[in-house]
Structure formats: structure tokens, C-alpha cells
Amino acid sequence: MLSSKADDFAHKVRSCDQRGLARVLSMVENGHPLAPSILHSLYNPERSGLTIGITGPPGAGKSTLTNRLIMHYRRHGSKVGVIAVDPSSPFSGGALLGDRVRMQDHASDPEVFIRSMANRGHLGGLSGTTRDALEVLAAASFDPVLVETMGVGQAEVEIASLADITLLLLVPGLGDEVQTMKAGIMEIGDIIVLNKADRAGMEQLEMSVNASLELIPDQDDRPQVIRCSAQTGEGVEKLTDAIVSCASSGTWGKAIAQKRTTLILNGIIREKGRELARKLILDRYGSVEEAIESILEGKTTPYRIGEMLSGFLKNKRENKNEC
Ligand SMILES: Nc1nc2c(ncn2[C@@H]2O[C@H](COP(=O)(O)OP(=O)(O)OP(=O)(O)O)[C@@H](O)[C@H]2O)c(=O)[nH]1
Ligand SMILES: [Mg+2]
Known part of the structure; x- marks a missing residue:
């Protein structure tokens, strides 16, 4: 009985029934007893849908880049899912979301599904909820699913790393923050995005990032570094090409x-x-x-x-x- 109910919900997700999808995401978020069975039914480790985590210091341009990426993937005819995560907030829903992603640009587009997630403190926490929500959106054939996290603490970096590919955004003029990011640079970031390339200080930033990366002994393990301006769109194609090359490497x-x-x-x-x-x-x-x-x-x-x-x-x- 329980499992047929779970299968019904899983079917709604797979057929991308918007209400069913929203309901299942709420069940995942609230730790509903049916959620594990639905997730079991949807799980496919070999799914083709790509998930992309976007992290970086406050104001680095994560939302602006998310918006650019949505536009890019929509132009290519893909359905795009977005999860905006705010570990510091106990609220989720529209108000926060409108602030985070320029929702009005995509609100009328049924092929873009945006959801915000906040810390509600239930078992598994935000990290578990985000992880499972990524699986749900990928099962509903959103490809890619973007996850934007606010801040650069351990929790945020961990959440962005739940995705298949992680983009770490850095911008010129951060000063001390780049120092605190060094551990992050070493640990995460399949691609390091040097954003706000339209601003002064890019050479210096690039040099300091490259110096950090040289500490990674195996060259193949070093993330790619891409300059871009999320505001003007310059370099965004290069970034999406780098994402494709990451996701199509031999192994x-x-x-x-x-x-x-x-x-x-x-x-x-x-x-x-x-x-x-x-x-x-x-x-x-x-x-x-x-x-x-x-x-x-x-x-x-x-x-x-x-x-x-x-x-x-x-x-x-x-x-x-x-x-
Ligand atoms: N000059 C310049 N400004 C940019 C660029 N990208 C974003 N911005 C601006 O930087 C500010 C912050 O951008 P957001 O996209 O909100 O940054 P965020 O990283 O999402 O910020 P939080 O979610 O608050 O951490 C906004 O005023 C953007 O217009 C860029 O490439 N160049
Ligand atoms: Mg933002």
C-alpha cells in the first residue's frame, strides 16, 4: 500500500507533474515517512542529468551567474532546475527565493523549476535535503540542476560539493577572504570561475589562484580556471564548454x-x-x-x-x- 503510494508520487515526478513535483520536494524537506520509498523508486546512479553546484563568497555573483546559466541552457532547449540554498535562514519559499535568483525572468517559463531550501533543522539537515532534492529534480529530467549556496563556510561548500560538478566563484578584491578560501580551493571546485572579469584586479587574482593550485601535485587533479563576467555574459560560453568537457571525460x-x-x-x-x-x-x-x-x-x-x-x-x- 505504502509502496504503491510512493510509486504514484515517483510517477508524478518522472512525468514532471509540477504539483506532484512540488509536493514530493516538500515531503523530502519535511522528512515525510514516504520520502525514502519515493527516492528509492526514483534513484538511478547512471542518470544522464547533470547537477552543478555554485559556491563562493557573498556577492561574488553566484545568482547572476545562475541566471546566465539558466538562459544559456534554455537557449539550448534544456529544462533547468534550480535549488537556492540558504543555510543561515530558517525560512524557505517565495520571498527568499525572489531575492536570490532573478525569478521574474523565468517565472512564466514552465521549463525552469526554481526552489529555495532553508535550514529547518530536521534529521539529516539541509545537506541531506538538498542531496535528495537534486535526485528528485534530475529524475524529473531537469538537466542541468543548478544548486546555489550562499556563503563559503564548511556547510555551504559541502552542499555545493553534493553536485556532480562544483563551480567555485572568486572575484577580484576579496583580500582576506581569498585567504580563507584557500582550503576550499584545494578541496573543491572542479572549475574555478574568476568572476567580474570586467573589473580591475583580475591578473592578481589569477596569479594567486594559480599559485594555490600548484600545490596540488597531480596536474590532472587541478581544477580548470575560467575568467568570466556574469554581468556582461563574457566568458560564459567558455565556462559552459568547460562544464561539457568535465562531464564527458573518459572516466x-x-x-x-x-x-x-x-x-x-x-x-x-x-x-x-x-x-x-x-x-x-x-x-x-x-x-x-x-x-x-x-x-x-x-x-x-x-x-x-x-x-x-x-x-x-x-x-x-x-x-x-x-x-
Ligand atoms: N561588475 C560586475 N558585477 C557583477 C558581476 N556579476 C555579478 N555582479 C554584481 O555583483 C552583485 C552581487 O551579485 P549576486 O549575483 O547577487 O551575488 P551572489 O554571489 O549571488 O550574492 P549572495 O547570494 O548574496 O551571496 C550584484 O550587484 C551584481 O550585479 C560581474 O561579472 N561584473
Ligand atoms: Mg545569490
Whole structure:
């Protein structure tokens, strides 16, 4: 009964029924009991839809670039999903959203779906919600799905890194902030976007970024650096070409399916309580890596494993209460 209800919702998502889609995203956001079954039904680690995280310091031009990317992908006939994430705010919905993305430009376009997500403090937190919302929008064949996060703290960087490809925006004249970004530069960012190229100070910024990147020993691991101006549009085509080349490299298919699965399973293990969840997975699959292999072989999904862990933990709590 439950699973047929979940299948109904999954069907609505796949056929991109706007109301159904919005409802499922709310269920994911509110931790609705049906959400894991719906996500299980939708999950496909080999999906073709690309997800792109956009992060960088306040005012770096993330929303302006998001808007440019929406325009670019719409011109190419793609359906675009956008998730605007604000970890510092407990509110989600229209008001925040209107502020973040220039929604009025796309409000009447049914092929653009924009959703804002805020911190509501339920289990799994914003990171889990965003991760699952990305899967839902990708299953509804939005391609790409963009996720814009505000700020450059650990949480924001982590959220942007949930996407298949992460863009890290830097701008001239940040001073100390570039220093604090250095760790981020090393850790994330498949592509580093030097935005506001129409402004002075670009050479200096590029030199300092390149100097940081040289610390990455293997040249192949270094992110690409692209200059652009989200405001004038200059360099945006070069950026979208770089995204295409990232997503079509020889090892992409298998590597990305593995990355998606690992991120989701590790997130679920964290949410359920690391120690015990890990132990249960070891008992069942031998190792986390083998559980991931099972998922990649199509035998299960991270969400089904999550349900198994929840069931076990619930039984354990009930038994304890009876004792
Ligand atoms: N000169 C110049 N200004 C830009 C460029 N891109 C964005 N801006 C301006 O920078 C300001 C901040 O842009 P946003 O796109 O709101 O920046 P954001 O990173 O989304 O900001 P938060 O979401 O508040 O962190 C706006 O006034 C933009 O018009 C650019 O390439 N060149
Ligand atoms: Mg913004």
C-alpha cells in the first residue's frame, strides 16, 4: 500500500507533474515517512542529468551567474532546475527565493523549476535535503540542476560539493577572504570561475589562484580556471564548454555513478548514527564499498539501505523500551 503510494508520487515526478513535483520536494524537506520509498523508486546512479553546484563568497555573483546559466541552457532547449540554498535562514519559499535568483525572468517559463531550501533543522539537515532534492529534480529530467549556496563556510561548500560538478566563484578584491578560501580551493571546485572579469584586479587574482593550485601535485587533479563576467555574459560560453568537457571525460560515467552513490550512502550512514549504521552495513554487505557495488549493480539503492537501517534502529529502540 505504502509502496504503491510512493510509486504514484515517483510517477508524478518522472512525468514532471509540477504539483506532484512540488509536493514530493516538500515531503523530502519535511522528512515525510514516504520520502525514502519515493527516492528509492526514483534513484538511478547512471542518470544522464547533470547537477552543478555554485559556491563562493557573498556577492561574488553566484545568482547572476545562475541566471546566465539558466538562459544559456534554455537557449539550448534544456529544462533547468534550480535549488537556492540558504543555510543561515530558517525560512524557505517565495520571498527568499525572489531575492536570490532573478525569478521574474523565468517565472512564466514552465521549463525552469526554481526552489529555495532553508535550514529547518530536521534529521539529516539541509545537506541531506538538498542531496535528495537534486535526485528528485534530475529524475524529473531537469538537466542541468543548478544548486546555489550562499556563503563559503564548511556547510555551504559541502552542499555545493553534493553536485556532480562544483563551480567555485572568486572575484577580484576579496583580500582576506581569498585567504580563507584557500582550503576550499584545494578541496573543491572542479572549475574555478574568476568572476567580474570586467573589473580591475583580475591578473592578481589569477596569479594567486594559480599559485594555490600548484600545490596540488597531480596536474590532472587541478581544477580548470575560467575568467568570466556574469554581468556582461563574457566568458560564459567558455565556462559552459568547460562544464561539457568535465562531464564527458573518459572516466566520467563510472566515476560519477560511484561519486553519487558514495555521497548519498555516506550521508545516510551519518544521519542514522555513524557507528551502528556502519556496523549493520558491514554485517549485511561485508563493507561499505561492497554495499556501494551492490547499488551500482542495481540490486538496491542507498534509500532502501537507509530504510533497512531505520527499521533496525526502531526495533532496537522498542526492544530497549520493553526491557
Ligand atoms: N561588475 C560586475 N558585477 C557583477 C558581476 N556579476 C555579478 N555582479 C554584481 O555583483 C552583485 C552581487 O551579485 P549576486 O549575483 O547577487 O551575488 P551572489 O554571489 O549571488 O550574492 P549572495 O547570494 O548574496 O551571496 C550584484 O550587484 C551584481 O550585479 C560581474 O561579472 N561584473
Ligand atoms: Mg545569490
